[in-house]
Amino acid sequence: MKFLNLVRKAPLSAQLGLLLCAAFTLVAALAHWIAPFDSAAIVGDVWMPISTKHWLGTDNLGRDLMSRLIQGTQTTLVIAGLATILSFTLGSVAGFVASVAGGWVDMALSRAVDVLMAIPTLIFALVVLSVFPSTVPVLILVMGILDSTRVYRLARAVAMDINVMDFVEAARLRGEKTSWIVFREILPNALTPLVSELGMRFIFAVLFLSALSFLGLGVQPPDADWGGLVKENKEGIVFGIPAGLAPAAAIALLTIAVNLVADWVLNLTSNVRGEQGNV
Amino acid sequence: MSEPINRPLLQVRKLHLAVEAHGVTPLHTIVEDVSFDLPKGQVLGLIGESGAGKSTIGLATMGYGRGAVRIVGGSVVLNGKDIATMQSRDLQAIRGCEVAYVAQSAALAFNPSHTLMEQVIESAVLHGRSTRKEAQQRARALFATLRLPDPENFGSKYPHQVSGGQLQRAMTAMALCPQPDLIVFDEPTTALDVTTQMDVLAAIKDAISETHVAALYITHDLAVVAQIADRIMVLRNGKMVELGETEQIIHFPRETYTRDLVTVRSEQHNEKPANGDIILSMQGICASYGGEKTKVLEDVSLELLAGQTLAVVGESGSGKSTLARVLVGLLPPTQGTVQLQGAPLHARLQDRTREELRRLQLIYQMADVAMNPRHRIRDIIGRPLTFYFGMNGQERDRRVQELLDEIELGAGFADRFPAELSGGQKQRVCIARALAAKPEVIICDEVTSALDPLVAGGILKLLLRLQEIEKVSYLFITHDLATVSAIADSIAVMHRGHLVRYGSKSEVLAPPFDDYTKLLFDSVPRMEQGWLESAMAGRTKNVA
Numbered sequence: 001m002k003f004l005n006l007v008r009k010a011p012l013s014a015q016l017g018l019l020l021c022a023a024f025t026l027v028a029a030l031a032h033w034i035a036p037f038d039s040a041a042i043v044g045d046v047w048m049p050i051s052t053k054h055w056l057g058t059d060n061l062g063r064d065l066m067s068r069l070i071q072g073t074q075t076t077l078v079i080a081g082l083a084t085i086l087s088f089t090l091g092s093v094a095g096f097v098a099s100v101a102g103g104w105v106d107m108a109l110s111r112a113v114d115v116l117m118a119i120p121t122l123i124f125a126l127v128v129l130s131v132f133p134s135t136v137p138v139l140i141l142v143m144g145i146l147d148s149t150r151v152y153r154l155a156r157a158v159a160m161d162i163n164v165m166d167f168v169e170a171a172r173l174r175g176e177k178t179s180w181i182v183f184r185e186i187l188p189n190a191l192t193p194l195v196s197e198l199g200m201r202f203i204f205a206v207l208f209l210s211a212l213s214f215l216g217l218g219v220q221p222p223d224a225d226w227g228g229l230v231k232e233n234k235e236g237i238v239f240g241i242p243a244g245l246a247p248a249a250a251i252a253l254l255t256i257a258v259n260l261v262a263d264w265v266l267n268l269t270s271n272v273r274g275e276q277g278n279v
Numbered sequence: 280m281s282e283p284i285n286r287p288l289l290q291v292r293k294l295h296l297a298v299e300a301h302g303v304t305p306l307h308t309i310v311e312d313v314s315f316d317l318p319k320g321q322v323l324g325l326i327g328e329s330g331a332g333k334s335t336i337g338l339a340t341m342g343y344g345r346g347a348v349r350i351v352g353g354s355v356v357l358n359g360k361d362i363a364t365m366q367s368r369d370l371q372a373i374r375g376c377e378v379a380y381v382a383q384s385a386a387l388a389f390n391p392s393h394t395l396m397e398q399v400i401e402s403a404v405l406h407g408r409s410t411r412k413e414a415q416q417r418a419r420a421l422f423a424t425l426r427l428p429d430p431e432n433f434g435s436k437y438p439h440q441v442s443g444g445q446l447q448r449a450m451t452a453m454a455l456c457p458q459p460d461l462i463v464f465d466e467p468t469t470a471l472d473v474t475t476q477m478d479v480l481a482a483i484k485d486a487i488s489e490t491h492v493a494a495l496y497i498t499h500d501l502a503v504v505a506q507i508a509d510r511i512m513v514l515r516n517g518k519m520v521e522l523g524e525t526e527q528i529i530h531f532p533r534e535t536y537t538r539d540l541v542t543v544r545s546e547q548h549n550e551k552p553a554n555g556d557i558i559l560s561m562q563g564i565c566a567s568y569g570g571e572k573t574k575v576l577e578d579v580s581l582e583l584l585a586g587q588t589l590a591v592v593g594e595s596g597s598g599k600s601t602l603a604r605v606l607v608g609l610l611p612p613t614q615g616t617v618q619l620q621g622a623p624l625h626a627r628l629q630d631r632t633r634e635e636l637r638r639l640q641l642i643y644q645m646a647d648v649a650m651n652p653r654h655r656i657r658d659i660i661g662r663p664l665t666f667y668f669g670m671n672g673q674e675r676d677r678r679v680q681e682l683l684d685e686i687e688l689g690a691g692f693a694d695r696f697p698a699e700l701s702g703g704q705k706q707r708v709c710i711a712r713a714l715a716a717k718p719e720v721i722i723c724d725e726v727t728s729a730l731d732p733l734v735a736g737g738i739l740k741l742l743l744r745l746q747e748i749e750k751v752s753y754l755f756i757t758h759d760l761a762t763v764s765a766i767a768d769s770i771a772v773m774h775r776g777h778l779v780r781y782g783s784k785s786e787v788l789a790p791p792f793d794d795y796t797k798l799l800f801d802s803v804p805r806m807e808q809g810w811l812e813s814a815m816a817g818r819t820k821n822v823a
Contacts, residue, residue: 166649172628173607174666174716175636188653 010264017260024073024254031074037064039071040222047233047241056246060232065243068224072247076225079139080205086144087201091151092194096182098152099159100168110156113149121146122211129217139218143205154197158190199262203255210251226251287316288358288460288493289340295352296335296344296517309335309348310517319460320491324508324525326501326540328731329702332517333497337463340495341378342370358460375402379454383466385446389438395449396434403457414456421452424489425482444475448482455490462487462494468503472594472758473802480506480804481815499731501540502804505529506811513537529806541806543736546765548743550784551587553769556620558752559583559606559639559720564615566598566605571613575601576776579615583720586746588753590767590784592760592799598776599756603724606754607641620719637667640713644725646705650697656683656708657693663715682711685748686741703734707741714749722754727762739765760803764788772796 007018027034036055037043041063048058056065094113098106116124125142132138162168163186171185210227212218219225224232229247236243294313297306310332317323325333335348340355342362355362358377362370374380379402382388389398399421400414409417415434422430425448438446447467454462467483468476484507487494498504504511504525511528513520513536521534532538560583566576575598583589593599604610606617608628617624619638625631643649650659660679664670670678676693683692686707697705706726713721723742727735742753743766755766763770763784770787772780772795780787780796792800801814 166643166645167651169609170641170643170649170712171651173609173636173641174663175631175633176666184654185651189651 006268013260014264017257017264020253020257021261024077024257027070028074028077031070035064035067035070037067039063039067039224047236047239047243057241057243059229059243060236065229065233065246068229069226069246069250072224072226072229073250075219075223076206076209076227079136079143079219079225080202080209082140083143083147083205083209084198084202086140087147087151087205088194088198090144091148092155092187092190093182094148095152095155095157096159096186096190097178099156099163100178100181100186106156109152113152116146116149121208125208125212126215126217129212134217134220136219139209139212143208147201147205147208151194151197151201155190155194158193159186162186162189196262196266199258199265203258203262206251206254286359287318289317290356291315291317291336291340291353292356293353294336294339294350294355294363296332296339296348297351298347299349299351306351308517310339312353313512313514313517313519314353315512315522317461317493317495319493321510322487322494322496322508324504324511325495325497325514326499326504326511327514327520328499328733330516331514333514334465335517336514337465337495337497338380340461340463341374341380343374372406375459376406376408376457377459378461378463379457379459381447381450381454381462381464381467383469385450385467386438386443388450389446391438393437394434395436395438395441399434399449399453399456402453406457408457417458418452418456421455421486422449424486425449425452426478426485427452442475444471444479447471447479451479451483451486455486455492458490458492460493462492464494464496466498469498469500473760473804474594474798476503477802477804477811477814477818481811483507484811500804501529502544502806502810505806505808506804513540525808529808539733543732544761544806546736546739546761548588548765548767551768553584553587553783555584555586557582558585558620559754560618561602561606562615562618564602564605564612564617566601566610566612568610574776576605576612579773579776579778581771581778581781583752583754584768585719585752586750587768588746588755588766589769589771590755590757590763591771591773592757592763593773594758594799596775597773599758599773600724601776602773603641603722603754603756606722607639633667637663637716638719639722640716640718640720641722641724642706642709642713642726644728646702646709646726646729647697649709650705650712652697654696655693656695656697656700659697659708660711660715663712667716678715682715685714685745686711701734702730703737706730706738710738710741710745714745714751717749718751720752720754722756724756725758726755728757728759735762736765742766760800772799 007015042061043064044054044058044062046058046060046062048054050057054064054066056069059065059068094109098109125146128142129138168181168185171181209218209225213225213227214231216231219228226247230244233244292314294310295308296310297308299306313336315323325336327333335345338345339350340357340362342365344350350363353363357373396415396418399418400411403409403414404411418434419430422433427433427445427448441449451467464483468479471479480503496504496508508525510523511525512522513528513534515536521528521532521537528537529541532541561579561581564576564579565574567574579602581589591599591602601610605612608626608631611626619635624635657679660682661675664675664678679693680690683690688704688707700708727738730738739762745751746753757763767784769783771778772787774795779793801817804810
């Protein structure tokens with residue numbers, strides 16, 4: 001109820017973003033049922049134009065593009081979503097522990113993160129993925145771990161500020177363990193900046209995955225995410241066939257939608273910060 | 280209508296200040312129906328607790344409102360001009376020239392990258408009141424009047440090179456330099472130690488009488504304002520409670536609220552006889568920060584008796600808060616031991632057992648950062664119950680309720696967040712959290728310093744009552760001697776890490792005094808006119 005009220009009061013841009021995000025999620029969740037054709041089946045000629053039967057035409061092998069885009073939505077969202085969740089769990093817990101424990105723990109973690117960050121992410125991912133098989137779990141793991149370094153930095157900085165507050169000291173004087181201090185004292189207070197970062201990180205994960213697939217090291221055929229779809233159909237653009245543009249548009253639309261929502265959440269929580277106890 | 284010839288310099292009539300919510304009603308009123316006159320050369324004291332609107336009134340006389348505060352009614356007439364209706368361009372000509380402002384925190388008000396002289400003469404030169412040379416000359420004269428060291432060269436220093444008390448005096452010089460008609464002093468001595476406060480107060484008083492400037496003196500400390508003001512206005516919740524001559528306000532207050540303000544600081548606690556078991560003892564404690572570099576405590580030995588209160592008094596930098604950190608194990612001492620009921624405590628927090636931690640609790644100065652803003656009061660008080668005694672569910676809820684009753688807060692508070700409580704209520708919850716552990720000793724680190732006098736008085740009474748019920752001992756750290764006499768059974772006076780005087784309250788407060796204790800006691804403002812002069816005279820005699 002509270003959420004609905006908030007949405008009603010949200011600016012138009014945020015409402016639009018929310019609507020689009022909801023639509024994408026719905027499509028991803030129901031992909032199996034709403035896709036008009038089997039996404040792997042060849043159902044027509046190569047690069048057929050848009051028609052009532054094939055809403056977005058067919059792709060470079062004659063598969064229904066609409067169905068592939070819908071399946072791709074699921075693949076993209078699931079992989080990017082799980083990678084983001086992994087990077088947040090990993091990054092924020094490590095960041096919190098580093099700032100609370102301090103000393104050599106902080107030193108070891110921070111320097112390890114520095115090393116990871118010193119290598120360009122895309123190149124690092126390309127190297128790792130050319131060694132390991134490009135299966136979905138490996139993709140999620142690689143993307144999650146690489147992205148967690150960014151989250152670690154933010155989480156550590158936020159936790160540093162909270163860690164010096166008297167209530168954390170009070171918990172320490174009570175004899176609380178590090179896990180209590182991290183999850184019960186610091187986490188609830190660090191949630192605001194982390195949640196707004198979550199949206200941004202998810203978008204980066206989508207873009208990163210698309211880039212990997214475009215380069216052929218992401219999701220492997222016959223499955224395809226949006227980046228893979230662009231790759232498959234990019235030659236068509238030369239011949240004036242728009243098949244490659246549909247997945248590109250989907251990437252752009254999702255990016256903008258999530259950004260609009262993230263902006264709104266950031267505004268919302270920064271207004272509330274310090275004045276209200278709960279978000 | 281003919282104007283009276285000797286009209287006052289400042290005339291405030293039915294002043295109404297409010298926060299504008301997007302330019303439309305409803306307005307949130309901050310100050311209502313305040314009227315007063317201030318003739319040239321006089322000082323009016325504005326006194327009240329936080330939220331009384333005293334600073335807001337002070338700023339309104341400069342035509343300034345913090346945030347969205349606006350003058351919505353009444354008039355503020357300075358030198359025959361109504362400030363309330365003035366445009367910002369005209370206000371600019373007046374501010375810093377006809378009316379000047381002295382802020383509470385001089386450290387924040389000075390720009391760290393310019394010399395003091397640049398900043399002191401700035402407004403005089405900008406407003407074209409005098410040339411640079413004249414302004415500098417005047418500034419040097421003011422430095423001398425304000426008894427700043429080496430007045431000839433004082434101006435060439437940067438703000439970080441001088442002490443807090445000197446900076447506050449430099450700010451007074453800055454306000455006086457353009458020869459304004461009115462100065463607004465906003466709590467100029469509140470952030471200072473008592474001994475420094477006395478110097479600054481005397482300097483300000485001299486400067487006012489020498490320059491014949493009119494002044495509004497804003498403070499929450501009635502004893503301070505009694506030294507400097509000709510008349511006092513008592514404010515509460517944005518309304519005037521009482522306005523009268525200083526003599527009348529402090530000796531014959533008409534309103535109950537004023538009477539409470541006058542008497543709250545003179546509460547006396549009857550000392551308990553010094554017999555009983557020693558519960559906490561410190562032997563030869565030495566402590567330092569950064570390895571051995573900065574020594575902050577040297578050879579401090581104290582004993583706390585069961586069910587009693589030991590007050591540790593000192594100014595900032597005396598090491599009294601460091602003593603608390605040593606006791607709770609945050610800063611292991613370089614030498615000496617702490618014993619709780621005869622058994623030595625581990626020096627490091629990490630080595631202490633849960634039982635040891637339970638028996639020694641700490642209450643912080645700032646209650647609002649001592650509680651996790653995302654936890655409900657129920658969980659804040661309930662956590663020690665679960666942690667130390669394994670209480671859960673209904674048993675825990677019942678105990679939380681008992682504790683809330685003990686601190687005089689009702690059942691409705693259990694589900695609130697700290698942000699929904701007032702300052703005094705927050706401190707009460709912190710007390711309840713400490714009590715929940717059923718400790719033998721509670722260390723109170725300046726627990727009343729951040730509170731208004733009446734609220735602080737309530738907290739002290741609560742602590743004393745709880746001591747009766749729970750038989751708990753307090754180590755009470757404070758800089759405020761009025762608080763000490765209201766709660767202590769024995770007193771330790773600290774100065775620069777050393778224990779200078781220690782004993783039962785009656786012993787410590789009775790002469791003969793050592794030099795520092797005498798200085799400290801003499802510096803506490805008394806609620807009588809003329810105290811400042813006699814105290815200053817006493818001090819110069821001592822020095823001579």
